[in-house]
Amino acid sequence: MYMKNKDQQFQALVEAYHKPLYRYAYWLTSDESVAEDLVQETFMRAWRALDSLQNVDAAKSWLITILRRENARRFQRKSLEYSDIETDELPDNSGHFAYSTNMEALRSCMSRLSEKYREPIVMQLVLGYSQDEIASALEIPANTVATRLRRARQQLQAMLGGDEQGYSRGVGV
Amino acid sequence: MNCLEFRRVVLEEPQQLAPALVAHKQQCKECHRYYVQLQEQEALLMEALAVPVPDDLAAKIMLQCSFDETSDQADANSSVVPLKSKGKTFSQFIGGFAVAASVMLGVVFWQTHLSSEQRELTEMFVQHMEHEAHSLVLEEPISVGRVGFTLNNVGIKPMGELVNVTYAANCIIEDKMVAHLVVKTDKGPVTILLMPNKQFKTEFAQEAKQWQVALTNMKQGSAAFIGPKTLDMEPIQQQVMQSVDVLQI
Numbered sequence: 001m002y003m004k005n006k007d008q009q010f011q012a013l014v015e016a017y018h019k020p021l022y023r024y025a026y027w028l029t030s031d032e033s034v035a036e037d038l039v040q041e042t043f044m045r046a047w048r049a050l051d052s053l054q055n056v057d058a059a060k061s062w063l064i065t066i067l068r069r070e071n072a073r074r075f076q077r078k079s080l081e082y083s084d085i086e087t088d089e090l091p092d093n094s095g096h097f098a099y100s101t102n103m104e105a106l107r108s109c110m111s112r113l114s115e116k117y118r119e120p121i122v123m124q125l126v127l128g129y130s131q132d133e134i135a136s137a138l139e140i141p142a143n144t145v146a147t148r149l150r151r152a153r154q155q156l157q158a159m160l161g162g163d164e165q166g167y168s169r170g171v172g173v
Numbered sequence: 174m175n176c177l178e179f180r181r182v183v184l185e186e187p188q189q190l191a192p193a194l195v196a197h198k199q200q201c202k203e204c205h206r207y208y209v210q211l212q213e214q215e216a217l218l219m220e221a222l223a224v225p226v227p228d229d230l231a232a233k234i235m236l237q238c239s240f241d242e243t244s245d246q247a248d249a250n251s252s253v254v255p256l257k258s259k260g261k262t263f264s265q266f267i268g269g270f271a272v273a274a275s276v277m278l279g280v281v282f283w284q285t286h287l288s289s290e291q292r293e294l295t296e297m298f299v300q301h302m303e304h305e306a307h308s309l310v311l312e313e314p315i316s317v318g319r320v321g322f323t324l325n326n327v328g329i330k331p332m333g334e335l336v337n338v339t340y341a342a343n344c345i346i347e348d349k350m351v352a353h354l355v356v357k358t359d360k361g362p363v364t365i366l367l368m369p370n371k372q373f374k375t376e377f378a379q380e381a382k383q384w385q386v387a388l389t390n391m392k393q394g395s396a397a398f399i400g401p402k403t404l405d406m407e408p409i410q411q412q413v414m415q416s417v418d419v420l421q422i
Contacts, residue, residue: 010238011235014231014234014235015231018226018230018231018234019226022224022226022227022230023222023223023224023226026224027222027224032227036227036230036233039230039234040230040233040234040237043234043237043238044234044237044238047238103217103220103221106217106218106221107221107224110218110221110222121218122222124186125215125218125219125222126222126223131185131186146185149184149185149186150181150184150185153184153187153211153214154184156214156218157214
């Protein structure tokens with residue numbers, strides 16, 4: 001009876017969270033197969049430790065914590081070291097504001113964001129985290145999260161030829 | 174609030190606007206335009222972030238965890254150690270040692286005599302099964318018609334009804350089309366690969382990971398059965414072999 005309940009609880013977790021976890025893992029690693037492995041390993045560890053999950057409401061953050069630890073443990077980490085793009089160094093693509101409708105271009109730009117900017121925005125948009133939740137998960141101050149979210153969007157706009165006057169430079173961060 | 178402050182804050186969380194931001198947006202046309210564009214950007218960004226998730230990911234996770242559960246149970250069973258007998262005699266010790274040694278020798282003998290071809294075939298069948306892991310977690314039996322269609326595609330005529338078939342598809346193994354069925358049992362799914370166009374040299378039974386693999390010959394071609402180690406596959410093999418007939422090709 002207990003195992004049945006455990007099975008059902010676990011299956012519900014898998015159904016609810018495997019997609020956002022995969023997307024989060026993908027944007028962490030920029031690699032489909034590594035993301036898949038990470039998610040599988042995360043759920044395997046979750047399965048083994050399911051008894052320790054006392055509050056189902058905390059399941060998402062619990063799974064994210066496991067996944068981040070697993071990612072940190074990865075031995076053969078495919079390190080994509082992208083340099084931070086300083087706003088001042090970005091080309092001045094004047095003209096209309098146009099966020100490219102080409103998804104691949106947008107995804108490519110996301111991949112080019114440095115991890116410290118990419119991860120908070122993925123947490124916000126894929127996992128639905130608030131700034132406080134991101135701060136808690138990443139163990140950084142909430143105002144740092146706010147700054148990173150802002151800069152992430154500015155850099156994406158700049159990479160895609162956004163309106164520099166109205167955004168990056170106008171804001172003056 | 175001025176425009177600069179408005180734009181700083183909305184870039185942090187465009188989805189939620191505090192009352193002060195809403196008020197500024199209503200007063201300032203430029204910031205209103207800016208916000209509308211930002212919302213468009215967010216919609217595209219969310220779409221871009223939603224990369225496709227592998228269809229069988231959830232099935233693979235459930236399967237992997239079911240393996241883990243099985244191995245845990247096996248470990249638990251093997252860890253039941255009898256209490257030591259204080260009165261154990263030397264002859265009992267020697268007898269036990271002899272039995273253990275013979276078992277060890279048997280294992281070594283068995284392992285060394287497994288042909289590499291059989292091992293490779295076993296691995297190939299298990300890999301094929303795991304590649305289609307989603308087929309193992311299906312619960313509902315499929316229609317007799319669907320099973321018949323799959324069998325007919327490889328020149329096999331159904332002679333009787335195969336029960337509890339939850340999956341049927343045609344796959345390619347070593348460049349030959351095969352019928353891939355999954356039968357649900359109390360102890361787990363059994364994958365059956367009916368390969369009328371592929372005849373392997375010898376029949377064999379082997380174990381790999383948590384699976385047992387049995388290869389048997391049909392009237393024409395071969396059939397592989399892959400099931401949990403704990404399952405007695407003989408009845409299923411008999412049922413399948415009695416339920417199908419290979420048309421002469």
